[in-house]
Amino acid sequence: MRRALWVLAVLLSHWRRHKMQFATLLIGLIAATALWSGVQAINQQARNAYDRAAATFGGVRTAMLVAPNAATFSQDLFVKLRRAGWPVSPVLEGRVQLNGHSMRLLGIEPVTLPADVGNAPRLGAADLTRFVAPPGQTLVAQETLIDLQEAEGTAPPISSGAKLPPLHVLPQLVPDVLVVDIGVAQRLLNKPGQVSRLLIGKPNGRPAPLQSVVGDQLQRVEPTAETELERLTDSFHLNLTAFGLLSFFVGLFIVNSAVGLAFEQRLPMLRTLRACGASARMVNTVLVVELVVLALIAGLIGLVCGYFIAAALLPDVAASLRGLYGAQIPGQLTLHAEWWFAGIGISVAGAVVAAATSLIKAIRMPVLATAQPRAWQQAQHRWLILQSAAACAVFAVALFLLRYGESLIAGFGVLAALMLGAALILPAFLEIILLAGQRRARGPVALWFWADSRQQLSGLSLALMALLLALAVNVGVSTMVETFSRTFIGWLNGRLAADVYISASDNAQAIAIRNWLKDRGEVQAILSGGRAETQVQGQPVELFGLPDHALYRELWPLLEAAPRPWTRLVPGNAAFISEQLSRRLNVGVGDVVEVPAPGGPWELDIVGIYADYGNPKGQLAVNVAALIRQFPQTPQTRIGLIVPREKIPGLIAALQKQFSLDERSVADQATVKAESIRIFNRTFAVTSALNAFTLGVAGIALLTSLLTLANSRLPQLAPLWAIGITRPRLAAIELTKTLSVSLFTALLALPLGLVVAWCLIAIVNVKAFGWRLPFHVFPLQLIELVAVALLAALLAALLPVARLARMQPTDLVKVFANER
């Protein structure tokens, strides 16, 4: 044991002499662990939130009975079923306006509520009495309380004037949901004796067949293992994971180069230890122990960094998920023990994998062999051939996936294969370029420049691969975001046709507003909209009522349409379908969609497809008059106005004063547009942040590689100095070399990045969001990225080059004195 400690002390002494190398190793491990764990923390947080949402008092994790038209039904059916032995519990759901927020109101019956509804919050003993007995309670999440700016215990009124029971925080609850007793919900929603669905608990005996009790008034919906939300957001999390994985590998590149060099330099030390009598087993064991301990330390630091990264990114992720899918993620990061263990585990595993080749070499080392420092670079040529062959194989996989892959995973597979292949083939490409340069070079210094660049290639290749990947991803993601941004803004201009938007609190107010507006001269047109919700093929679908107005015909963007689509919309038997819904249902122009309506099925001919970016729900656009005929309950509270631009502020002020409308209820087009763009920008904030992180890690990889190389390159540089090339000149040559290989890499990254962008837009986006964007290339952006890459390389090269420029001549002389 003591001997082992001595061996460890000797091995560790290496790091004392090579502090920079030590820092490099740690930075690599920390970077790898931090981004990976950060992304995992975010994903975990989101998944927990989906789970909570799914399980909230009998969500989709519980089997239930619903009416076929998804409408509410009489609670007499509940009693009938209970008396036939069905262990059902009633739920009434609706929306209420509270302090200007639209909230989901959930009425539950706690006495019969199935006890086994996932990880739903449970009501304790005394809580139950307080919940049910007057005045009762409104259960809310802490976040909701903050959003509403209400204190616990207050009983705020909803827009109808009715008061909620006092608010009470239930920590496990999802945000934006108000949970009340079913009786209270029936009163607040003005649906006496009505329920939305019946949750099915554990049977107590053998209930009569459903048909014999309620006929075909109710149908059973089985619980789903994966919710719609999870299915939709899967792609988003896969996206994050891909970024995390990329950073992880880039971090491991750093570790690999640091460990590789350290082992090479320690080979004489290992041989001496063995010669002194330390057994091979002991030396190897101590080597592994050293690595694992370092990985543990770095892993812990990485986890802490990962925590901060996750905490910093979470608000944007939450905003993205809310904007894209309507998913509610708490902004407060909570972590489980498994996360910490997994993070440490991946750090150790990564370190061992990255150091595997070096460890194996050390284990197999014959005790009497002479040292061959930098021998790992000598088999360069053979390696290049092997690596290029591997790259071709990986490209073949990419092609195969592109041709035959259908799923989102396949889309990411294409991306991964493309990037891996490109990374593998990079050294060969650079070798060819440098060889060409060498052949055309004149003069000994230029010749040496090219030859030495080639010789350096294997030492730098991992760092350059990292740079290539980071740049390619950057190009791809930036192109996609920019494309999206332009498409989105163009689309928004068409969609926001009216000049002023009003959302009345109820139909009565809407009528009053309309009557008032008729007497206002500046109002050129009053456009009424409306929305109803229904289900098509088991999916929630929004029915959007379009006013029949020339403005819409001109501006509303259609991606694809039958002849005279707007005219065909008017009679009420035709609809436009949103792009994502058309993909989900696999219907196109000319198909027929049957929509369940209160008065019976409503058959709609699809006469157009329109883009509906950012809407998590599928949508069908129909004539508003037809919508109200089919869904008489549709609130007619949305009003759009056409008003001359200069009259808008005055009109809005008058509206606000007349009907005491707040800013949420009346807004002009510019405000709505600005809000939409703000949400959109936040959506991609996290992507941009991760993008920057990845580029940063690639920069570190380049820096560390150059630093490790710098020391070992003295034997190559000293003779040049000895023959009269000054140190500043040497430094300048070194800098030029680094920048030129970086430039070649960056130039290679551009086409690769564009392919990545195409994959993102044409494959990943379509699978993930349901919409396809036109593909644009933005040359300015590309030039900017190349500049950023060169800047990163310059910064990375500056430190070693500065050291070289200021190096004492004695150090250079020593090279000759110490030469073995």
Added chain:
Amino acid sequence: MSAERISRRTFAGGIAAFAFARRAGAQGYAGLGDTADGFAPVTPGKVFAFPGDHGPHPEFRIEWWYLTANLTDASGAACGLQWTLFRQATQPGPQGEGWANQQVWMGHAAVTRTDTHRFSELFARGGVGQAGVEAKPFIAWIDDWEMRGSERTDDRTLAPLTLRASGIDFSYALTLEANRPVVLQGDAGYSRKSERGQASYYYSQPFFRVRGTLSIDDKPVNVSGQAWMDREWSSQPLSPDQSGWDWFSLHLPDDEKLMLYRLRQKDGRENLFGNWITPDGRSVEIAAPANSLTPLAMTEIDGRKLPTSWRVSLPGHGLAIETAPLNPRSWMGTGFSYWEGPISFTGTHNGVGYLELTGY
């Protein structure tokens, strides 16, 4: 099913339905001593009127319809069953409409054989029809469990009735007949539970003849025997220093019946109450210092020691018997847990009955 039982049942109904308490324990019983503020008081001298009093009395805090049956199957093997509906009002005052109704209902059902004891429980809120009781025609129900009368049901005898209940692993369906009127317990239906005035209204139908089918694990058998139904309601059945009770309903030879219970106090003292019912339906309170109830054997269930065998001695009535449980593990592991099971007895009198042990 004396006052103790009332209090315990009351308690059980209330606590279990509303708190799903897993181990209410002794302090749970103490809760029965809460003041009856706002609820109707129980006073002596009530004149019972049927069928009205078969129905619910929502102005009182607690109430139950409690039936136990001692049966034998075709092979002569003994078995027993229980069917109980508890009502508890969470708040006094006028009855709320629909979901605003303040009544909570709880059902317990059990079957017992020498080798098994199965039980099940149900909860429901009043006001919407999931559970309730109506006096005429008589029906008491919760979900698909019911005790139902018909056009033929006599208000005085509360018979005939049909009875059914089911759990995940048992079910039963029975018909109940009786040819004698219900019997008032305590002093003309006023059942005193302590020296300080806690009391309940209490009457029974101990003369039921039963026939029907009982199924355990989907194996139906025909059964027949006798049953005993207790009706009790109160607002404050136990005093704060009472910890639980041991209650007996005994079918003596020649259609004599004995209801007997012991209320245990926290200070170790105990009070014995009961009624001796003659075949013609006369009911007299038994109160004599020489009467005694002595535990003979204990059964340990879930860490609780329960006296499942007893010596009962009523010298004034010439009764000295020893009781033995059909199944000593007749534990009701429901939200509010207790021991309830069929027993047999030998001595000066031989017969069968039911025993209930609470507060252990």
